[in-house]
Amino acid sequence: MKHKKGELLLWEVIGIPFLILVGFTLEFAYKTLNQNFIIGLFSVVNNSIWENLKIGFFSIILFSLIENLSLKESADNFFTAKALEVIFMSILLSISYLLFKYNLINNLTININIIFAVICILSQMLSFRILTLNRNYPYLNLLSFLFLIICTLIFFAFTVNPPSNWLFEASKRLNNILKF
Incomplete structure (x- = not known):
């Protein structure tokens, strides 16, 4: 079903503060909630x-x-938009993390929050652009849905049993600043 651009734009704009607030909450939720497994x-x-x-x-x-759920019927390319948004945000978060880890950016507290907010804005803009494409790609949308499910399972598995790899090692500099 084709949704009006205005409706999709409204949802993507609402998503910006939502992503920022949930992201900031997830940053400290584990430690704050007594290291709850779930x-x-x-x-x-x-x-x-x-x-x-x-x-x-x-x-x-x-x-x-x-x-x-709120769009009643799925927007065309919905899961494709969200999968590409995840990939885009992951790339930008990784780059910003490495810039902080190797001390290429100072003033960590202010910059992490600002950079995360900018990444959320850019990611939602990308999602909106894909949602408003004139063509529908149902097979790509299905593959994107499966991609998101597989990524979720991989996140769960690697949280419980992380491989011995530099991607999974905590940065001592960031841990000290953020009090992990």
């Missing part, structure tokens, strides 16, 4: 690149559930 599946357990990707991923997934 909360740890969705939030940052240590300050590694991998764990920081969960902030964007699960913020998008949660908002997508609300958005998709």
Whole structure:
């Protein structure tokens, strides 16, 4: 079903503060809630690149559930838009994480919040652009839905049993600043 651009734009704009607030909440939820196992599946357990990707991923997934249910009928290319939004946000979060980890950007507290907010805005803009494409790609949409489910399962699995790899190692500098 074709939704009006105005309706889709409204949802993507609403998504910006939602992603920011949920992302900030997921950053500290595990530690704040006494290291609850279930909360740890969705939030940052240590300050590694991998764990920081969960902030964007699960913020998008949660908002997508609300958005998709509220649109009554799925928008064309909905899951494709959300899958590409996840990939785009993950790339930008990884780059910003590495810039902080290797001390290429100082004043961490202000910059992390601002950069995350900008990443949320850019990601929602990308999602809106894909949602308003004139062509519908049903097979790509199905593959994107499967991609999101597989990513969710991978996040859960690697939270419980992380591989021994630099992606899963916490940054000592960031842990000290953020008090992990």
